[in-house]
Amino acid sequence: MTRLLVRSLRFGCLAIALAAVSVSTKPVFGDRLLAADPIKPMLPANLREVSVWTRALGKAQPPSPWRVAPCDRSSKAPMLCVYDQQALVGTVELGTHLISSRPDLRQKLKEAGIPAKANYAAPKYRKQVAIALKAWVEDYYAFFKDDRKTAYGDSITFASQPPIQVSLGKLKGFRYGFSGIKQDKDIHEQRVGYVAFDGATLYIITTAFDATSETGKFKTLEDFQRFEPHLAKLIARLQLPIAKRSR
Numbered sequence: 001m002t003r004l005l006v007r008s009l010r011f012g013c014l015a016i017a018l019a020a021v022s023v024s025t026k027p028v029f030g031d032r033l034l035a036a037d038p039i040k041p042m043l044p045a046n047l048r049e050v051s052v053w054t055r056a057l058g059k060a061q062p063p064s065p066w067r068v069a070p071c072d073r074s075s076k077a078p079m080l081c082v083y084d085q086q087a088l089v090g091t092v093e094l095g096t097h098l099i100s101s102r103p104d105l106r107q108k109l110k111e112a113g114i115p116a117k118a119n120y121a122a123p124k125y126r127k128q129v130a131i132a133l134k135a136w137v138e139d140y141y142a143f144f145k146d147d148r149k150t151a152y153g154d155s156i157t158f159a160s161q162p163p164i165q166v167s168l169g170k171l172k173g174f175r176y177g178f179s180g181i182k183q184d185k186d187i188h189e190q191r192v193g194y195v196a197f198d199g200a201t202l203y204i205i206t207t208a209f210d211a212t213s214e215t216g217k218f219k220t221l222e223d224f225q226r227f228e229p230h231l232a233k234l235i236a237r238l239q240l241p242i243a244k245r246s247r
Contacts, residue, residue, distance in 0.1 A: 051070045051073055051078065052078040052094050052096055052242070053070035053071075053078055053079070053080045053094055054070050055239060055242045056094060056169075056238045056239050056240060056242055057070065057080065057238065057239070058237075058238070058239040060234055060237040060238060061234075062227070062230035062231075062233070062234055063230065065084055065085045066082065066083065066084060066227065066230055067082075067083040068080050068081065068082050068083070068092075068234070069081050069083070071091060077093050077095070077215045077216070078093065078094045078095070078096075079091040079092065079093055079094075079215060079216065080092040080093075080094065082218070082227055084223065084226075084227075089218060089219055089220070089223040089227070090207060090217060090218030090219060090223055090224065090227065091207065091215065091216055091217060091218075092205060092206070092207040092216055092231065093205070093206050093207065093215050093216030094203070094204070094205050095202075095203070095204040095205075095206075096201050096202070096203055096204075096242075097201065097202040097204070098200065098201060098202075099120065099197075099199075099200055099201070099202065102202055104136070104139070105132065105136060105197070105202055108132035108133075108135045108136055109128065109129065109132045111132070111135070112128040112129070112131040112132040112135070113128050113131075114128045114129070114132075119199065120197070120199040120200070121198060121199025121200070122199075126172070129197055129199075130165065130172065130174075132197075133173060133174055133195055133196070133197060134163055134174060136195065137163045137174055137176045137195065138163075140176065140193075141160045141176075141178065144158070144178060144191075145158045145160070145178075148180055152180070152188075155182065155183060156180045156181065156182060156188050157180070157181045157182075157183075158178060158179075158180060159178060159179045159180075159181055160176075160177070160178040161176060161177045161178060163175065163176045164176075166194065166232070166235070166236065167235075167236045168194055168196040168203060168205070168235050168236070168238060168240050169196075169235075169236070169237070169238040169239055169240030169241070170240060170241065171196035171197070171198055171203070171240050171241055172196065173194060173195050173196025173197070173203070174194070174195055174196075175192070175193070175194050175232070175235075176192070176193050176194075176195070177190070177191050177192035177193060178190075178191055179191075187209070187221055189208060189209060189210040189211075189212075190208060190209045190210075190221065190224060190225075191206065191207075191208040191209075191210065192206070192207060192208070192228060192231070193205060193206040193207075194206075194235050196240065198240070198241035201241065201242075203240060203241075205235060207224070207231070208224070209221045209224040209225075
């Protein structure tokens with residue numbers, strides 16, 4: 001009996017230690033897990049039983065010959081499939097994260113001057129929310145610059161784009177992105193993202209030309225660059241924020 005009790009206590013201590021390790025303030029940047037946060041984005045209750053892209057896309061479509069549609073729900077993350085004529089050429093990922101699951105953003109909001117228990121959606125905090133989102137983008141750049149330096153050394157140059165304030169549906173947010181440029185000036189990878197916050201949910205939309213990405217990517221740089229201007233217009237027409245479904 002004593003041995004069983006000691007063994008139970010050991011397992012209990014191990015569980016507590018693992019739980020402590022899982023608490024982290026490090027950020028998650030869409031397609032990269034940087035800490036012990038949930039592997040999949042935590043969905044608000046109104047998004048758990050529907051395709052996120054179905055709700056966000058509405059009737060918005062790019063001009064012909066392009067076409068977009070929510071991908072099969074069996075994919076690893078909420079994906080929008082992009083077609084040129086009938087050919088699938090790329091995907092765009094949409095991550096939705098409750099503020100309760102994002103200690104990194106809560107810290108940025110606090111640093112921007114918003115009290116911890118305030119209503120983040122209040123109009124008086126719009127300027128502070130923009131400051132927090134821009135700081136989030138700067139953290140994104142810092143992480144990927146360090147990550148790429150470790151992976152490629154001096155063979156690839158990291159070149160980020162200044163974040164630009166844009167509309168994501170009815171929300172104000174930022175467009176951001178970076179390129180990895182080879183020594184011969186060819187592009188090794190290129191990424192673009194959009195981020196916005198409605199006071200409760202953080203929306204992160206990403207895609208890339210990057211052979212190492214598992215989700216949200218285009219097969220060729222040419223297709224990525226051809227579609228990107230249409231993506232920018234599509235983002236502005238999304239149904240964001242995603243409203244709760246009426247019962």
